Amino acid sequence: MMLLEIGQAMWGDAARAMDAIALAPTPAPAPKEINTDGILNFFATKIVPILLAALGVIFIGRASKGEVSRVLTSSAIAIIGLAFVAGAASLFFFGGSLIDLLFK
Template sequence: MNTSGIIGFFLSKIAPILLAILGLIFIARANKGEVSRVLTSSTIAIIGIAFIAGAVVLVAVGNGLVDVLFSQED
């Protein structure tokens, strides 16, 4: 399975669209005077992005460990 291709596609195509939608929602809420909800939602979104970045790092580290542990030298 081409995990680097899937991650690259997600980061280049889907993530910016989702972030733009979140930004529009936050701006709309802030204009309505719901600043505390916007701050809470922003914090949750940032934590979510950190978890996604952590998952990407774990995939990269896991691939590296598998390559090191199961590399066959001729």
Template sequence: MRDIPYLLAVQANELNTEGILSFFLSRIAPILLAILGVIFIARANKGEVSRVLTSSTIAIVGIAFIAGATTLVLFGGGLVDLLFTSEDGE
């Protein structure tokens, strides 16, 4: 019974990063955004509008950084594929 995780790790030679990313984007991110929204609404109801605006701006800038990093990774991957693939398709 103790060897099952080891055997599964040995059988899987590579990590399914696309599956992990899709799980995070479909399950975890909406929950985190909902929690953030509840916090913003609670602060706005207390009259802390300036803090809500500051937090919202920080969240939007963070999302922009994540989107920019994703774009750079995709662009870099395409550039590497373009530069380091041979012409005969190997």
């Protein structure tokens, strides 16, 4: 009788161990890489032209009201801002080669 109880206890533990193995969490998949080239391409082809068109409409609207000096000031500020953005983009793309050129 005692041998039967020991066998039942062992079988119950084995069944619980199999359940634990079957219900164990699976490893998470590797994180996906972000397509930064696609994001930059999207901004360059879709967002920037819309912003430039909006600036153009604002400038034309102001100029038609006779605020030419404000339009010239705003245009100069916009051009300087675009120059800063272009400089940042060029450093983003060519920064590694500039560092190699200066420090090697």
